[in-house]
Amino acid sequence: MKISIGNDHAGTSYKEMIREKLEAMGHTVTNYGTDSEDSVDYPDFVHPVAEDVEEKKADLGIIICGSGNGANMTANKHQGVRSALCWNSEIAKLAREHNNANVLSIPARFVSEEQAVDMMKTFVETEFEGGRHQRRVDKIPAKKYC
Incomplete structure (x- = not known):
């Protein structure tokens, strides 16, 4: 699987650990994140990940701030x-199963590195259930609902 990853300064160590685990699992990882803990602006590192997912250059994305x-x-x-902000593996699993999330957003200052790796594994290994959930996912793009 092709996975793009991006992070700001708060997520550098998490990104490195997750990247290594993904590659050990046999995935191809494109790193758009900073490799420093010097302050940077997260959109500069997140937009390229989202563009890869949007343009189907990546199957999934992982972003960390x-x-x-x-x-x-x-x-x-x-x-x-469909990016999902997750704080545990159960939320990551439901985001994939029910919402067909294709980007995992990790809050580095609020979860441990171990939790982040567990969420990543769950997110990558979980499939979308489809069925009744597909109808709901189809309604996510902005339309004239208001």
Whole structure:
């Protein structure tokens, strides 16, 4: 599987650990994240991940910032991206099964590295259930609902 990953300064160590685990699992990883802990702007590292998912250059994306919120908001501006901010493996599993999430947003300052790796494994290994969930996912793109 092709997976793009991006992070800001808060997620550098998490990104390295996750990248290594993904490659050991046989996945191809494209790293758009910073390799430094010097302060940077998360959108600069999240947009390329979301673009890869949007353009189907990557099967999934993983983004990491301090709270996970900014990265998640940025990724979800891209058409066809369904980024899920997750804080445990159960949420990551449901995001894939029920919402067909294709980007995992990790809040580095609120989960341990072990939790982040567990969420990544769950996210990557879980399939979308389809069925009744497909109808709901189909309604996510903005339309005239208001």
